[in-house]
Amino acid sequence: MSAPAGTPCLEVRGISKTFRDGGQTVRALEDVSFAAWPGEFITIIGPSGSGKSTLFNVITGLAEPDAGEIVLACDVARDRAGRVGYMPQRDLLLPWRTVLNNVILGPELDGRSRREARRRARELLPLFGLDGFADAFPDALSGGMRQRAALLRTFLTDREVLLLDEPFGALDALTRRELQRWLLGVWERFRKTILFITHDVEEAVYLADRVLVFSARPGRIVKELRVDLPRPRQTISLLSEDLRRLEAELMIALEAASGGAR
Amino acid sequence: MGQANARPRRASARLLTDVARAVILTAVAVVVLAFFASGVLQLAIEVRAQENLALDTIFPSVSAVRGAWEAHRDRLLEEHIPETLWETLAGLAMATVLGVTIAALMDFSRVLRWLLYPLLVVSQTIPIFAIAILLILIFGFGSGPKITVVVLFCFFPVALNTFSGLQSADPELLSLLRAMGASARQVWTKARLPAAMPSFFAGLRIAATYSVVGAIFGEYITAQRGLGVFLKRSYSSFRLDQAYLAILLTAALSLLLVLLVNLVERLALRWYYTSRRASWRGPGIY
Ligand SMILES: Nc1ncnc2c1ncn2[C@@H]1O[C@H](COP(=O)(O)OP(=O)(O)O)[C@@H](O)[C@H]1O
Ligand SMILES: [Mg+2]
Numbered sequence: 001m002s003a004p005a006g007t008p009c010l011e012v013r014g015i016s017k018t019f020r021d022g023g024q025t026v027r028a029l030e031d032v033s034f035a036a037w038p039g040e041f042i043t044i045i046g047p048s049g050s051g052k053s054t055l056f057n058v059i060t061g062l063a064e065p066d067a068g069e070i071v072l073a074c075d076v077a078r079d080r081a082g083r084v085g086y087m088p089q090r091d092l093l094l095p096w097r098t099v100l101n102n103v104i105l106g107p108e109l110d111g112r113s114r115r116e117a118r119r120r121a122r123e124l125l126p127l128f129g130l131d132g133f134a135d136a137f138p139d140a141l142s143g144g145m146r147q148r149a150a151l152l153r154t155f156l157t158d159r160e161v162l163l164l165d166e167p168f169g170a171l172d173a174l175t176r177r178e179l180q181r182w183l184l185g186v187w188e189r190f191r192k193t194i195l196f197i198t199h200d201v202e203e204a205v206y207l208a209d210r211v212l213v214f215s216a217r218p219g220r221i222v223k224e225l226r227v228d229l230p231r232p233r234q235t236i237s238l239l240s241e242d243l244r245r246l247e248a249e250l251m252i253a254l255e256a257a258s259g260g261a262r
Numbered sequence: 263m264g265q266a267n268a269r270p271r272r273a274s275a276r277l278l279t280d281v282a283r284a285v286i287l288t289a290v291a292v293v294v295l296a297f298f299a300s301g302v303l304q305l306a307i308e309v310r311a312q313e314n315l316a317l318d319t320i321f322p323s324v325s326a327v328r329g330a331w332e333a334h335r336d337r338l339l340e341e342h343i344p345e346t347l348w349e350t351l352a353g354l355a356m357a358t359v360l361g362v363t364i365a366a367l368m369d370f371s372r373v374l375r376w377l378l379y380p381l382l383v384v385s386q387t388i389p390i391f392a393i394a395i396l397l398i399l400i401f402g403f404g405s406g407p408k409i410t411v412v413v414l415f416c417f418f419p420v421a422l423n424t425f426s427g428l429q430s431a432d433p434e435l436l437s438l439l440r441a442m443g444a445s446a447r448q449v450w451t452k453a454r455l456p457a458a459m460p461s462f463f464a465g466l467r468i469a470a471t472y473s474v475v476g477a478i479f480g481e482y483i484t485a486q487r488g489l490g491v492f493l494k495r496s497y498s499s500f501r502l503d504q505a506y507l508a509i510l511l512t513a514a515l516s517l518l519l520v521l522l523v524n525l526v527e528r529l530a531l532r533w534y535y536t537s538r539r540a541s542w543r544g545p546g547i548y
Contacts, residue, residue, distance in 0.1 A: 060441035082443015092435050096533045105452070109444045137533045141347045157442065 008035035008071075009193050010059070010084070010131070015068035016218075017054055020107025027218035029055040034221060036161065036193050043196045043204040045250070046116045051125060052197045053089065055219070059195075060086045073160070082109070085159035085192075089166050091150035093138035099149050100125075100134040106157030121156060121170050127186065128152040144175045148182075155186070161193045169199065180206060181234045188232060201254065205246045206233065213250065215257045220229035223253040322503040327510070330503045338492065338511070345487040347515065349405050349477040353412020354519075357469055360413060361420025362462070369428040369454070370422075386418050390476075394483050406489070408480030416469035416475035420462070427461025428454050460534055463527040470523045474516040479506075489515075 017029040028051035036042055045051050057063040059070055061080035072083050085106070093102045100121055107117035125131050128148045138146055147167055154162055167183075168176045180203060187194060198204050204211045205227055213223040231244055236243065331338075340397060364382070368375040397407035431454045439449045481490025489508050496504035528535060 052325075057441075062437055062441050081440060086332050086438070086441045088434065088438055090434060092432070094435070094453070094456070096459070096531075106442060109439070109442050109448055109452075137536050139533075140536065 006038065009038050009073055009250055010036040010195075011071035012055070012059070013069050013071060015055065015058055015065045015070070017051065017058060017063065017065050018193045030218040030220050031068070031167060032219065032221055033068075034224070038160070038193055039191050041187060041194045041196065041207055041209050042212060043198055043208040043210075044212045044214060045198055045201065045204045045254060046219060047216045047254075048199065050214040050216055050257075051219030052214055053165055056086065056088075056165055056195075056197070059163060061204065062086060077128075079190075083159065083161075085154045085157040085162040087150055087154040087162070087164045087167055089169065091138075091146045091148055093146060095138055097135060097139070098135045099130055102138065103149060103153040103156055105153055106159075119158065121152070124152060124156070127189075129182070143171055144179060147171065147179065151183070151186075155190060155192070159192075161195070164194060164196045166197050166199065176200075176203070183207070184232065191209070201247050201250050205243060205250060206236075211250060213257055222257050223250075225250055225253070319321075320502065322506060327506050330501070330507045333505065334492070334507070337439075339485045342489050342492050343511065343515070344487040345405070345485075346477050346481065348473065349408045349480070349488065350473045350515070350519070352405075353409040353476060354416055354469060354473045356409065357413045357416035357473075358420055358466060360471070361417040361465065362424050364417070364421040365424035365428060366460075368425050382418060383420060385414070390414050390479070394480055398484055403484055403486065408477050408485065408490075411480035412473050412476035415472045415479075419468035419472075420465040423465025423468070424458055424462045427458030430461065431457040441518040452544060459531055463523065463531065467520060467523050467527075470519040471516055474512055474519060478512055 006178045012032055012034050015029055016027075017118075019026040019028055032051075032055060034042075044055070046052055054063065058065050059080070061083075070080060072080065078170065093099075094105070097105075100118060103121045104114060104117035104125065108114055119209075122134060125134055128151065130145060130149060133141065133145065138149065141149065145169075151164070151167060154164070168179050172178065196207060198207075208225075208227050211225040211227060212221050213225065214220065215222045225246065227246055229236065229240075229246075274465065364378060368378050394407060394411050397410050401407050401410075433455055435457075439453055444452065477488065478490035478493065481488035482494050483490075485491045489511055491522055493505055493508040496502070496508060
């Protein structure tokens with residue numbers, strides 16, 4: 001939305017990653033570079049298999065890149081584990097923990113007070129649509145609720161940068177719409193920097209300040225689309241002219257990007 | 263997109279492995295059937311040879327068994343059952359600790375897994391009878407050897423099941439914890455251990471089933487008290503009504519113990535049973 005100012009809180013510099021799997025090599029990422037400024041909402045879209053999840057694994061420190069580096073809050077981060085909030089594609093709630101005990105996992109792993117974390121979590125449960133479900137086990141929740149619980153867990157890590165990997169990918173269209181609108185509200189309240197992977201063009205445009213388009217394997221950034229729509233966007237018409245124009249532009253870029261794979 | 267890349271094997275090689283597999287499976291089936299038939303035949307021959315045995319000595323009436331209970335109730339309740347129960351519970355508790363420790367060690371390092379796994383299996387192939395006599399020679403006639411026999415009976419299912427439970431933790435979940443900055447210890451206590459609990463209880467249930475039999479086995483060799491001695495004395499005086507009583511009591515104790523394990527499991531794994539409430543009615547039926 002606004003022009004980048006100050007220093008970025010996350011810089012991805014020339015990341016390449018190749019998997020060697022038996023005799024086969026898969027080039028997942030090739031020379032990916034971008035920066036995220038504080039409070040920015042960046043969506044990442046690309047054909048499946050274009051290395052988007054791999055990029056998140058590199059940023060979180062689960063995978064080491066073959067080339068390039070990740071800069072977090074201005075220092076080259078070698079030990080990156082736990083420095084960003086991460087929500088993987090599957091919600092991965094712990095089935096043996098109640099919702100409340102699931103969402104405080106971040107503070108608990110940090111060694112912060114559990115009592116304090118629970119108090120904060122309880123306050124936020126209504127905002128995350130989980131009021132009255134504090135003591136329920138995850139298996140009792142609907143898909144949308146599980147996703148919101150996983151999001152609350154990610155927000156409660158209190159990290160500046162949050163990586164969300166297709167959080168709404170498995171939901172039906174209606175629930176997804178609702179959650180997108182809701183997520184924007186939450187994001188505006190918490191002012192986090194969000195990297196959000198999606199394969200949905202409308203979602204990518206609706207949420208983002210900037211959209212990064214990945215090419216088919218090996219993943220490269222082939223287009224960067226700035227979304228200058230005003231915020232808050234919760235009430236924006238889905239048929240808005242500007243929205244449609246940007247979606248069309250993105251669709252064209254995406255088709256060109258995945259052309260090689262078809 | 264993702265292209266399948268299994269290298270095409272030559273058709274002749276594939277045919278050969280198919281034929282080999284068919285031959286092996288047929289051979290195994292034939293061998294199993296042959297032993298089954300010869301076993302059944304042997305039983306039939308021996309049953310026919312026993313025709314003249316008095317049935318009411320082998321199967322005493324219910325009232326005879328109840329009579330035995332009335333006659334021995336005080337000694338059974340005050341001496342034999344408490345002794346057997348104490349040996350059983352002590353042995354089962356020690357087996358649980360030992361089994362979980364072994365499982366944790368095997369989970370902890372690949373080298374330990376390589377070293378411990380064969381030892382575990384071998385420990386189950388040694389005739390426990392031989393070990394029990396050895397233990398009594400070493401430690402005398404007290405409860406110690408019996409407790410040890412219970413441990414030998416019981417630690418194996420606990421160790422094996424807990425180990426496979428520890429290994430079953432969702433790798434993506436472990437990755438998530440690591441990405442969140444969890445230490446190795448935290449990954450273990452927050453994910454691997456809780457994930458292993460259902461398997462642990464499955465192992466414990468098997469152990470509980472064996473444990474009473476283990477204690478009685480130990481007592482049978484030599485002891486002053488316990489259901490095992492009671493059983494042995496019954497046989498040596500040819501009191502089959504007493505023997506049946508001992509067998510019934512053993513079964514009752516075993517069943518009670520299994521029910522106790524189920525109860526503890528229900529309480530400890532509330533998440534497991536609530537989540538499967540709709541679709542699954544597992545062993546925790548009580
Ligand atoms: N651990 C791994 N080992 C081998 N290949 C992998 C591994 N992780 C991902 N890949 C491969 O890298 C490519 C990119 O995967 P991924 O990052 O999951 O794509 P996306 O999230 O964009 O759909 C895929 O072809 C995938 O098969
Ligand atoms: Mg992915």
